Amino acid sequence: MSEPATENAADDSWVPRNDMVFESDEKAYQFYCLYAKEMGFGVRKHFVKRRSSGLVYSRVFCCYKEGFCRSLKEGKKPRPDSRTGCKAHITVRIMDDGRFRVTEFDPNHNHELIAKANETETEPIDKPASVKKAAKKNVNYRSISRSYIPSKPTNFTDDRVPRVDMEFENDEEAYNFYFNYAINIGFSVRKHLIKRRASGLIYSRTYCCHKEGHTRKRDEQVQERNPKPYDRSGCLASMTIKITKSGRYRVIVFEPKHNHALVVPTKAHLFKWQWRRGLIKSPNDQRLSSEQAETQVPTSITSHNKNAMMVGDVGAILQYMQEKQAEDPFFYYALRLEQDDQLMSVFWTDGKSKVDFDYFDDVICFDTSYKTSDYRRPFALFIGVNHHKQAIIFGQALTYDETVESFKWLFEAFKSSMCGKQPKLILTEKSEAISNAIAEVWPGTIHRFCVWQLYNNAVKHLNFVFEGSTTFAKDFSRCIYEIEEEEQFVSEWKSLLEKYDLNSNTLLANLYEDREKWSLAYERHAFYGDVKSVLVKDNMNDALKKYLDSENLLEFFKHYENIVKEQLYAELQADFNARQGLVKTHASRMLRQASNVYTPAVLKVFQAEFDMSIDYMVYNCGQIGTVFEYKVTAEDHPNEFIVTFDSSNGSIFCSCKKFEVAGIQCRHVLKVLDIINIKELPPKYILKRWTKDAKATNQGEVTDSAVNSDSKSSKSKRYRTLCSLLNKVAEKASGTVESYNFVENLSDQLMDQVCKLLLQSARPEKPYR
Structure with a gap:
């Protein structure tokens, strides 16, 4: 058995060892x-x-x-x-x-x-x-007898010559740089070696001279179909790049020497081999500069991005819309056509969605993750949250282009279908076109970026970091989803970039720049309804992926309806459990009050806050008039929270602003209420949208504007109000045969009474004698 050689013992850095x-x-x-x-x-x-x-x-x-x-x-x-x-x-x-x-x-x-x-x-x-x-x-x-080292042409600066440790945003940018260098030096470039990870991510590339390798020897009697215009000479000139932890590509090898004579760029058209990309066409043509080559756009590409509509989609869409409108008189759909009558966008919603939006219009998410997941159809959803913390659908769309005009039309269509109402807050992906459309169409709506969509986008573009580390996903999720303090967010975000060497990553830099549009540590005065956790739990991407790629669009519609029916059944089951389920007896009056009014899903969140409040300590910080101030802390939590209570009107606020964001009182407020001997939540701090009676209708709720407005618009406003009212009755009455028969029997009496009132108002006045 042989032993390793002991030569070079003075320098054993080339010998492997454990923990290298x-x-x-x-x-x-x-x-x-x-x-x-x-x-x-x-x-x-x-x-x-x-x-x-x-x-x-x-x-x-x-x-x-x-x-x-x-x-x-x-x-x-x-x-x-x-x-x-x-x-x-x-x-x-x-x-x-x-x-x-x-x-x-x-x-x-x-x-x-x-x-x-x-x-x-x-x-x-x-x-x-x-x-x-x-x-x-x-x-x-x-054996190479002569090496040709390129000399720099006139006006060719050092920053245009490759060098080791140079970095590029992506591999294509590196290729363009080496290609432009080759043009000015006098050779052409081939894409040589490529290495990918299992996920398909390119982690290494080598670009070489066009004369790399050797020409294969062929039988002289066999005529080659497409012979090469030049012979290869085994040239070793090349540039190799490799991906870094930040996602950029770094030059790790650059060999400038050639073993063949180089070509003067202005004489390249005289040689048999041609420049790549057609930059030289004839002796009279001038070579385009790199800037001109990059800015030229093919005439076949239009000014906005269009997704190709599959054959048969238009017919399937029209057939489906007509069938649904026949089934549901409150079904609404809208089509957007271009000047050439090409269908570009479709929006539709049904009666139940309209009723749900009337109750839960405080927050919606415009989910466009389907169009960014390489599916063949650009599907989008308007999603909300009901009182059981379940996802509900307000509307859906197919958007075959992504311009500002397209999104403006879509948001106008949504607003029209909801009788002129618009959401108080909307969450979307990070898109300039969507932001501009919302600002113009819904000026009073708060617009924020959806953290769930931001996270999915980061997974797609930072997969080399997610796959290369077992802890990055956890640390990144904490920064995105959990941190609610501004100073803590800034500190942990910087630590994240340092830990994973991502300070130069463009995606994360842009996210941090826009942090006030998505981070929970900022803008905590708006209500979000915990839509993030609902989207993560009730995500339909996997269920719809297969059918979005289907050749038959009607098959997708059928499958999508089955998913909606499953959601409806889950909501009905939750309603039944909230009404008929056994209510657990609690020792605390506040928990008994909460169990009587909140749905089980919301009660679970409230009880968690109540249980956590036990470990907190309260310090009286002083009083100004009727306003008392308290400091609330915990032994294992370094942060301090300030709670103010106004005894004159019973108002209470906390610096964490959980109630403003989630609509459920925080543990700090619950602790202070217990200290000042208030054993039940004031009614104004119990949001109706989280209660069992969230969808209870008060038939006397008719706005004054619909009744007492001017004659030009009063009829349309009364019509919209009645549609909303009767839609709610229809949605409830259709649940059982008995309720349906009851409403049907009353409909004739109701119509007779309405006709009498109309006749009385239309009776002509008696003529004067």
Whole structure:
């Protein structure tokens, strides 16, 4: 059994050892290959272990003589390098920061090692292929008699010459940079090697000279179909980039030397080989500058982004809308056509959605995650939250373009379908077109970015960080979803960027710049209704993905209706449980009050706040008139919260502003109420939208504007109010046969009475005699 050589003992940095750390498993493999070349053996990639996401978390690289040769079939040529069961290997395993650490290293071989490739011309029969290739590559490189080093042309600055450690936003930007460099130097570029992770992410690319490699020898009698206009010469000029933790690409290798004569760019049209991208067309044409080449737009691309409508979609849409309108008299749909009568947008909603919006119009989410998930149809949903903390749908749309005009039309259609009402707050993706449309169409509506959609977008564009670290997802989720204090958010966001080396990441920089539009630590005066947790829990992406790609749009509509029916059944079941379920007896008066008014889902949240309030301590900070101020703290929580109570009107406020954001009183207020001997919640701090009676209708609620407005608009306002009222009655009465028969029997009497009133008001006055 051979032992490792002891030469170069003074510098053993090239020898593997336990706890060595590499940026990736590929780096570890390259290091072990260099070690193997020095020692005199070949390397094989042995074991690989992956997580369910496809991420490699462990690898074993072994000697090429590991294991034993399998029994060969008769007549099959035996391998010259028979295996000997060698145990020499190295094992690397991923760490929390995405790097790989050496966990095992066995240097002992049970066979003789071979001489270095560059020290002998005689190669033994059992010399490994990896060493042979390395030797051949070295000989070819040394046999080059002349190397051509490009000289900089006039007005060619150093910042246009590649260099190691240069960084680019993406691999395409790096290619454009190297391509422009090649144009000015006098050679053409080919995309050579590409390496991807299991997720498809490109983590390494090599761009080389057009004369890289060697031209294959072909039979002179066989005529090649598309012969190359030039012969390759094995040129080694190239540039290699690799992805960094921040998502940018860094130049790790740049070889400027060519083994062939370069071409003067102004004479390139005289040579057989052509420049890439058609930048040179004829001797009289002038080469376009890189700026001109990048700014030219094909004439086939229109001024706005259009998603191609599939064949048969228009007919399916019209058929579905007509059928639904026949079933539901309150069904509403709108179509947007372009000047060439091309269908660009569709919006529709039904009677139940209108009733739900009348009750829960305080917050909605415009969910466009379907159009950003590479589905074939650009589906979008208007989603709200009901009193059971369940997702409810107010409307849906197919938007085949994403311009400001398209979104303006869509929001106008939604407003018209809801009898002129608009939401108090809307959450959307981060989009300039959507923001501009909302500002113009719904000026009184608060617009914020949806953190759930921001998180999904980050997962898509930062997958190299999510897959490379086991802790990033948890830390990023905390910054996005949980932190409610401004100072704490700023501190933890900066720590996140430092920990994962993401200070130069453009996506996260833009998110931080717009933090006041999405972070829970800012703008805590608006009501959100905990829509974030509802979207995470009731997400329909997976259920709709398959059918959004279906060839038949009617199949998608059918499947979508089944999902809506499941949601309706879940809501009815929650209503029944809230009304008929057993109410747990509580020792506290406040909990008994909450269990009587709140739905079970909301009661669960309230009880959690009540239980947490027990561990808090209260300090009296003083009094100004009828206003008392208290400081509330907890032993395990460094933050202090200020609660003010006005004894004149019973108003109470907390600096955490949980009630303003979620509509449920916080633990700090509950603790102060207990200290000042108020054992029940004041009625004004129990939002009707969270109670069991959230959808109870008061038939006397008719706005004065609908009754006493001027004659020009009074009829339309009364009509909209009556539609809303009768729609609520229809929605409730259709639940059972008995309630339906009751309303149907009264309808004739109601119509007779209405006709009498109309006749009395239309009776002509008696003429004067």
